[in-house]
Amino acid sequence: MSMKCDVVVVGAGPGGSMAAKAAAQAGLRVALLEKRQEVGDPVRCAEGVGKRVLSQMVKPEPEWIAAEVKGARIYAPDGTSIVMSEDKGGAEVGYVLERKVFDRGLAMEAARAGAHVMVKTRAIGLLKKDGAPCGVSAMRIGEPLEIEAPIVIGADGVESKVGRWAGIDTTLKLKDIETCAQFLVTDTRVDDQYCEFFLGNSIAPGGYVWSFPKGEKLANVGLGILGSRSKPGEATRLLGEFMRSHFPNGKVLEMVVGGDPCAGPIESATADGVMLVGDAARQTDPLTGGGILTAMQAGMIAGEVAAKAISSGDVSREGLKEYEDRWRSDIGKGLARSYEFKEFFVKLTDEDLNQLIGSLKREDIAKMDLRGMLRVLFRLNPRLLWELRHLVV
Amino acid sequence: MLTVNRYKCCYCGACVGVCPTCALELVETFIEVSADCKECGICTKICPVGALEVKA
Secondary structure: EEEEEEEEEEEHHHHHHHHHHHHHHHOOOEEEEEOOOOOOOOOOOOOOEEEHHHHHHHOOOOOOOOOOEEEEEEEEOOOOOEEOOOOOOOOOOEEEOOOHHHHHHHHHHHHHOOOOOOEEEEEEEEEEEOOEEEEEEEEEOOOOEEEOEEEEEEEOHHHOOOHHHHHOOOOOHHHEEEEEEEEEEEOOOOOOOEEEEOOOOOOOOOOEEEEEEEEEEEEEEEEEEEEEHHOHHHHHHHHHHHHHHHHHOOOOEEEEEEEEOOOOOOOOEEOOOOOEEEHHHOOOOOOOOOOHHHHHHHHHHHHHHHHHHHHHHOOOOOOOOOHHHHHHHHOOOOOOOHHHHHHOOOOOHHHHHHHHHHOOOOOOOOOHEEEEHHHHHHHHHOOOHHHHHHHHH | OEEEEEOOOOOHHHHEEEEHOOOEEOOEEEEHHHHHHOOOOOOHHHHOOOOEEEOO
């Protein structure tokens, strides 16, 4: 079996669906492939997003949203906590989504814009002509299928195979991946108002524990640990420990695991006939692990650039340069800054973390944004944060 | 050889992303290991549930 189109998008997560929608809206014939039987399931995510940026890109449907929060509360290893309000708390809090519904909603928007959505269809390699990609070979419900298309958008998540087939090295080093485990927990101890973050080298080495509320006394309680400090099964084991100490009576309704890139911007997200978006392009924020919005932003850009490249007839890497330039200027700088913060953060001892969070206890940070808070932190802890001085000013 | 305990695996694909030889593939609900696997064991370290093991 074979078919032809202008763009084939591999992966129907938020990045892929936004790319497919943008390309279809621009008049292209688009195939959107999802290897699973169901878009959005199983979830591999803590589901927190910022309200403002999300609303700039799509109209959030009420059924996408499990809960709205007032802000973020961050706990030091010694139990001291500080609170950041939602509108200043950075991009990761505001809404806690129901990803199964949200992802399906975005795929539906792509379908309604004209994209041909194909589930249980897995890309297994790139088609090549004179060495340049010209589509994908796939397995559709167990049968081979060739899809010819001048442009392939790889939105294939942490696995990121499209990129590697196209010669882009997206392999994650152990120090550049967070390995994560999460339970959907119901417990009277859940804080329904705030996204909570717990720091500490014994509870989550090189990462953090989170509790993101999803409605009445229900929350995603999970953790990520740095790959280089992990061992087999460690993420799940540590989550069990955290549950025993913080939610001893919690009931677990769902189990979620996954790998989250924290690599910072990759050298190139394009090759001849290929663009990578979202986790596949390692566009996840390395400090917070948040990657929904950056994937959507990059996906929209990729879809638009695909339309321009198809109409100009130049789908070479050079012809796709606008995608490279735009994602770097829109989200790449932020990712690079977060990467530096992450590289610093993972070195901190529990005493350092206690000192930093403790120093903010007497400051009025509720109305500060992350940048403002960093400036205060730097003023109060110049010696500890000296390495970061170039990021603070 | 690299073994995948299918009863433990939660098919998240984290192992696929770190494999230096691109030898792993997540097929919906199971991991396939190709002949390119060099048994380096990197994937076993980050498996959140400990489903991967290099056995002699």
